[in-house]
Amino acid sequence: MKKFQLYFLRIVNNGFLIQFFSITGFLLFSGCNAPDKYADIILFNGKIITVDNNFSIQEAVAVKDGRILAVGKNEEITKLLTSSTREINLEGKTVIPGINEGHVHPIPASRSEYEYSIPDISSIEELFNWISSEVIRKDTGEWIVHPKFFATRMIEMRQPTKYELDSVAPNNPVFLNGSYAGMINSKAMQVSEINAELEHPGIFIEKNNGKPTGFIQRSAFDLLAIPERNEPSEAQKLKLLKEMLQLYNEVGITSICVGAGRIEDIQLFDKLMVTGDLTIRVFHNLYLPFDPHTTLNEMRASLSKFEYTTGKGDEWVKVGALKTKIDGGVLTGTAYLREPWGEGAREIYGITDPDYRGVLNLNKEELIRIITAANEFGWKFTAHVTGGGGVDVLLSAMEEVNKESPIDKKRFSIIHGNFYTPESMDKMAKMGVYADMQPAWFLKDADLLNLVLGEQRINTFHPYKSLMEAGVIVNGGSDHMVKLDSYTSINPYNPFAAMWSVVTRKTERGSVITPDEAISREQALKMFTINNAYASFEEDIKGSLEPGKLADLVVLSEDILSCPEASIKGIKAMLTMVDGKVVYEEF
Numbered sequence: 239m240k241k242f243q244l245y246f247l248r249i250v251n252n253g254f255l256i257q258f259f260s261i262t263g264f265l266l267f268s269g270c271n272a273p274d275k276y277a278d279i280i281l282f283n284g285k286i287i288t289v290d291n292n293f294s295i296q297e298a299v300a301v302k303d304g305r306i307l308a309v310g311k312n313e314e315i316t317k318l319l320t321s322s323t324r325e326i327n328l329e330g331k332t333v334i335p336g337i338n339e340g341h342v343h344p345i346p347a348s349r350s351e352y353e354y355s356i357p358d359i360s361s362i363e364e365l366f367n368w369i370s371s372e373v374i375r376k377d378t379g380e381w382i383v384h385p386k387f388f389a390t391r392m393i394e395m396r397q398p399t400k401y402e403l404d405s406v407a408p409n410n411p412v413f414l415n416g417s418y419a420g421m422i423n424s425k426a427m428q429v430s431e432i433n434a435e436l437e438h439p440g441i442f443i444e445k446n447n448g449k450p451t452g453f454i455q456r457s458a459f460d461l462l463a464i465p466e467r468n469e470p471s472e473a474q475k476l477k478l479l480k481e482m483l484q485l486y487n488e489v490g491i492t493s494i495c496v497g498a499g500r501i502e503d504i505q506l507f508d509k510l511m512v513t514g515d516l517t518i519r520v521f522h523n524l525y526l527p528f529d530p531h532t533t534l535n536e537m538r539a540s541l542s543k544f545e546y547t548t549g550k551g552d553e554w555v556k557v558g559a560l561k562t563k564i565d566g567g568v569l570t571g572t573a574y575l576r577e578p579w580g581e582g583a584r585e586i587y588g589i590t591d592p593d594y595r596g597v598l599n600l601n602k603e604e605l606i607r608i609i610t611a612a613n614e615f616g617w618k619f620t621a622h623v624t625g626g627g628g629v630d631v632l633l634s635a636m637e638e639v640n641k642e643s644p645i646d647k648k649r650f651s652i653i654h655g656n657f658y659t660p661e662s663m664d665k666m667a668k669m670g671v672y673a674d675m676q677p678a679w680f681l682k683d684a685d686l687l688n689l690v691l692g693e694q695r696i697n698t699f700h701p702y703k704s705l706m707e708a709g710v711i712v713n714g715g716s717d718h719m720v721k722l723d724s725y726t727s728i729n730p731y732n733p734f735a736a737m738w739s740v741v742t743r744k745t746e747r748g749s750v751i752t753p754d755e756a757i758s759r760e761q762a763l764k765m766f767t768i769n770n771a772y773a774s775f776e777e778d779i780k781g782s783l784e785p786g787k788l789a790d791l792v793v794l795s796e797d798i799l800s801c802p803e804a805s806i807k808g809i810k811a812m813l814t815m816v817d818g819k820v821v822y823e824e825f
């Protein structure tokens with residue numbers, strides 16, 4: 239027994255006791271005759287990609303009481319068998335740590351198709367066909383709303399015009415919601431009292447006649463007279479969320495970081511946990527509980543009353559970062575760039591102001607106040623920012639706060655970011671700020687941005703390799719918000735499609751953009767495993783397959799490290815295990 243080097247650790251984490259043991263080395267039973275613990279499950283005859291510090295590869299893994307008991311050679315691990323052990327012969331298949339998704343919105347996504355499914359639209363023609371069918375299906379005057387429509391993702395890369403929409407839907411108001419901007423038809427304007435007399439910064443006006451073009455920014459969304467949708471009941475909400483999480487399990491996801499939400503949202507996950515229906519671990523960011531434009535003292539007062547901080551919870555549901563929103567989005571020309579959007583944006587977004595750089599919701603001083611308050615009260619801080627100009631404002635605010643009270647151990651992050659220069663990467667590395675990236679955006683939108691912004695600026699778009707070389711931790715996620723399917727949802731949350739794009743720099747339209755920024759398959763895997771465990775301060779308990787860590791793992795249909803490059807995006811999860819329990823199986 240003395241040869242077993244067992245260390246029992248107890249970690250007190252915000253009042254929650256997490257008990258785990260670690261067993262040094264892989265060769266658990268060298269020199270021993272009988273193990274003192276037998277496995278609940280053994281997966282053997284496989285290729286176990288551990289994602290440990292050495293990226294070591296093993297043959298088998300044993301699981302006991304929701305933890306990894308041992309990882310090693312077949313003959314070592316099969317010694318842990320007993321009559322009640324479930325044996326899974328991998329027959330050469332590959333196992334990776336459970337996928338940790340860095341940025342999703344499962345609650346709105348789960349409800350997005352509960353009344354009717356949202357169509358996949360890839361061209362203007364398909365859009366008009368769908369609207370025409372809705373006109374027939376609905377009553378005259380009833381709204382036709384697409385809840386997440388990015389015109390720039392269609393073959394034509396353009397919005398339909400107001401006149402085109404009017405011709406297919408003359409008597410129904412139409413709203414194509416693109417998150418940060420959208421398109422409406424004349425009927426929508428009429429019923430919402432949007433007209434030439436209404437002066438509103440979010441309404442674009444036709445130069446020649448002074449009438450609204452139909453293209454509106456998010457700030458004008460509240461003007462739309464759209465009737466409230468039927469809210470699902472509490473029981474329905476829980477059922478829908480549970481089903482959404484099961485769909486995540488089907489692609490190998492075992493942990494998620496929820497991009498943003500409220501306390502009530504966290505409570506939904508807690509309720510699923512209580513009933514034994516939670517099949518995913520959750521790190522949940524929260525919106526600021528105060529007005530971002532208010533004084534520092536008001537922010538402090540608000541946070542002092544807030545009974546939550548980052549890390550509160552347990553290994554199933556945990557409070558994440560405080561999150562704010564700095565600018566708009568790249569798909570609607572509202573991201574705040576370093577330079578004006580320019581000529582290329584005229585056609586696609588209808589931007590005519592030569593100096594227009596995008597929308598900046600918060601200035602540096604406001605950000606300094608918010609970050610100072612968050613830092614003082616023990617919060618991890620993060621912000622949505624999609625343009626390089628916004629990244630620079632955020633980083634200079636972080637630098638100011640860092641001078642007063644260091645943030646380099648706080649694991650602050652930039653959500654999206656998208657455009658990084660050597661200077662910004664340098665600052666991030668120095669302050670320990672990691673990059674929360676969405677490769678699905680590269681996959682879907684790099685062609686459009688190449689066209690709009692030109693070759694020079696596209697070189698700074700999603701520079702994974704440069705970020706890593708600069709010493710910045712890069713995290714993978716999708717920003718999934720709407721629809722259920724892993725490939726056709728917005729944004730697609732299939733982690734293997736994302737990993738394929740970071741390894742190949744290929745886009746959905748078949749081009750290869752800035753191939754120098756491609757990273758290795760190992761680095762891609764880390765983006766979706768250990769790096770996201772680090773983001774939630776949990777790299778000691780998950781993110782790799784090592785003894786003592788949580789038994790969250792995935793069996794893959796193909797070997798992600800050696801399969802043909804083109805096959806990566808089609809890899810399937812054959813079995814997903816969370817906490818030692820099989821939550822999805824196609825074996």
Ligand SMILES: [Zn+2]
Pocket residue numbers: 341342343497498717
């Ligand atoms: Zn998001």
